Amino acid sequence: MDTTLQDPLIGHVLDGRYRVEARIAVGGMATVYRALDTRLDRVLALKVMHPSLAADASFVDRFIREAKSAARLAHPNVVGVFDQGSDGSYVYLAMEYVEGCTLRDVLRERGALPPRAALEILEAVLAALGAAHLAGLVHRDVKPENVLIGDDGRVKVADFGLVRAVDQQTSASTGAVLGTVSYLAPEQIEHGTADARADVYACGVVLYEMLTGAKPHPGGTPARVIHRRLNEDVPPPSAVVPGLAAALDGLVARTAARDPGLRPADAVGLLAEVRAVREALADEQLDAVPPAAAPDPAAGPDGPPPGSEDRTTVLPRRAPAAPPDAGAPERTSVLPAPAVPRAGRPRGGPRGRRPVAAAVAAVLLLLGVALGVWYINSGQFTRTPGVLSMTEAEAKRAVEEAGLEWRVVREHSETVERGRIVATDPGRGERIRGNGTVTLTVSRGPERVEVPDVAGVPLAEARERLADAGLAPGMVTREFDADVERGSVIRTKPEAGTGRRPGAAVALVVSKGERIEVPDVVGESEGTARQRLTEAGLEVEVAPERVFSEEEAGTVARQSPGEGAVAAEGDTVRLTVSKGPEMVEVPDVDGMGEDEARRVLEDAGFEVKVRRLFFTGTVFDQSVGGGDRAPRGSTITIWVR
Incomplete structure (x- = not known):
């Protein structure tokens, strides 16, 4: 869908x-755009509050607080904020532009990450949060959507819109908790308060999600997630991904x-x-490849749908202690009760034969199960060996040593x-006939398109x-x-002939033409x-209103x-014509x-001169x-005796 047809800001110059230029993402409170700072000629990210919220002074204050808070954190892992302002109903922040994706995009596409990658990302996030905590600030909305991963591998934490000073009251004055349900600490839900340990808790949930590809307390609705958050511990990630090191389970348990x-x-x-755990783990434990996870069908290109757990939402300060279904009428079972012969009833006839038939069926079922178990374990089946990340020859x-055939796709x-x-088909550890064929998917390496x-x-x-x-x-x-020639391309970034992944963006450097010094x-x-400027290759625009100035009437004042x-050739120079000096009546001071x-x-x-x-x-x-x-501004001489 072409967002330019629907978004009135695209193509608009905000605040002059x-x-x-383009929409990057849409959040619960604001939309983020890629924009060009025409004054400094640099690309940046422009975060524009939804106009419907700009009328709310508290939201505007929160927006301004984000600018001030992030500006205090001059750290390489924090997205920098350059400017803050407003234009009509639009309130905006001008921020550092990070070309890449979010951690949510990575998890949605790849599922669980190897422990090494998860810990390295977490270390960068903690470096940013550590700078905030040392400065007396709490982020309060740590989640994968707010972790940016640049194309160059840099990790940066964004969206300090909910940040609060540690020594200030941290619950909202309205009695609401602002944050994202899946990552809120229990004390935020129960009491609406948060200190640095609330950010630590959110990091524990994010680490669990990176290691497993799933959230620890899925519930479908915020209310269910809240109930589980208050009453259940975050489970060990190895319960979802067998084989993960116990040290990772312990790290998640302490953090969350x-x-x-x-x-x-x-x-x-x-x-x-985190650094101590990473150093203690062996390479094979750090590089263990987790099973692939299916992408989340509920999440679209601009983020989770409205009402999702991943949206930043306003929640009641006190969550109900009862489970979401508490108070609902008990369900009545519709399953038939087991047949029980009544005392004195004859055992002959159709009704008497039903228990016998059921018993026979049960015996046959048990025999079938036993035969199946014997068949599976009798050497007719084996399990697919684990070969992920091996070379093709290995x-x-x-596969051959396991007595199996193989075929290769790339x-x-x-x-x-x-x-x-x-990947393999069947997957690692799955049953396969003893003479079966395993399909080995061999990497061709990254797909690249030449610029x-x-x-x-x-x-x-x-x-x-x-x-x-095939490039953007x-x-x-x-x-x-x-x-x-003016308007034509000088070069591309990266340069021509460089390989890029399909769909990757290629920056263009365009000529302004010959450099002209304005006379x-x-x-x-x-x-x-007008004649001199035109001869220099410049366009001329004359302001409709003339102004008083020291210059003679009819000449250029500025x-x-x-x-x-x-x-550049074709650029416009704006002229303002003088009305001449403004004449003012001189007071009599004799x-x-x-x-x-x-x-x-x-x-x-x-001006006054005294003699x-x-x-x-x-x-x-x-x-x-x-x-x-x-003329106003001229000098009047007075003689004193």
Whole structure:
């Protein structure tokens, strides 16, 4: 779906500075766009509050608090905030643009991660939160959606919109808890309060999800999740992914303990524990490949649907202690009761034969089960060996040693090295006939598309060529270049011939044409100024309103951009024409004291020069007589005796 047809901000220049280029994501409180700062010529992310919330002063305050809080955290793992402002009904934050994806995107696409990858991501998150905790701040909304992973591998924590100072009251004044249900600590749900240990708890849930590919307390609705959160511990991840190291179970248990007193005190303490666990684990434990998880069908490209557990929501401060179904009428079973012969009833006839038939069926069923077990364990079946990440030759040898045949298919993989096994069918440990065939999927390595050479090509055509090559036209920046025609591509980032994954964005650097130094035309007549600028290759725009100035009427009072500025051919210079000096009536100060006369003349808009003949301090003459008119800002001389 083309969002440009539905989103009025795309293509709009916000606050006269930020040109909105594309929508990145939609959240519960705001929409994030990719935008260009036209003043500094840089790409950034623009977070714009939904207009329906901008009328709420508390939400606007929270937005501004995010800017101030994030600006305090100059840390490489924190998304930087550059600016904050408003334009009509739009309230926005201008933030660092991170090209890549979120941790939620990774989990949705890949499911569980190897422990090494999960711990490395967590360490970067904790480094960011540790900086916040040391600064006396609590994030309060840690979740995979707020963990950004750049194309260069950098991990950054975003969205400090719920941040609060540790030593301030942390429950909302309305008695509500703001956050995301799946990652709220029990004390946030019960009491609406949060300190650094609430962020620690959320990190424990995120770690569990990275290790297993699923949330620890799925419930379908926020109420069910809340009930389980308050009454159940986070289970050990090895219960979902057998074979995970016990140290990982212990780390999750300590981090996501229901009692905040049992958790590490803050992200700094937890970071030390995570590093200790990672160093203690063997390589095979860190690199264990978890089973693939199916993608979450409920989550769309812009994030979870409304009402989902992953949305930032407002919840009642006190959650009900009873389970969601408490108070509902008891269900009446519709299953028939077992037949019991009544005393004295004859055992012959149709009714008497039913128990006998049931007994015979049960015996036959038991015999069938026994035969099945014997058949499965009699050597007719075996189990598929584990060969994931092995080389093709190693995997074939392992399959043959298990007495099985193999066949090979090949596919691209972003995560598995070329020539190694991505998957098997049947999967590892599954039963297969003793003479069966295992399909080995061998990695071709990452699929790559070569960036076409579009240097010297007009921008619109260059975009078409990138799309035809299977790539996405990315952000556009502009530079002066006398050798490349204005509006045509100078180069691409990455450069032509570089391999990129299909659908990856390619940035374009477009020529502004030859560099032109803007001439100074202030004080010249409008016609002369227009001619000089046009001859320099510039367009001219004249402001409709004239202004008072020291310049003669009909001449240029000011220009934008001014003298010495650098522009490109075809750029516009705006001229403002002078009405001449503003004439002001001069006060009569004859007979006043020097100080009083100076004050009166300055208040009227004049400069004052004093000449003294004697030292009595009384004005006896002035250069422009009282009641006459003189240009505002001009100098009036007074004589004092």
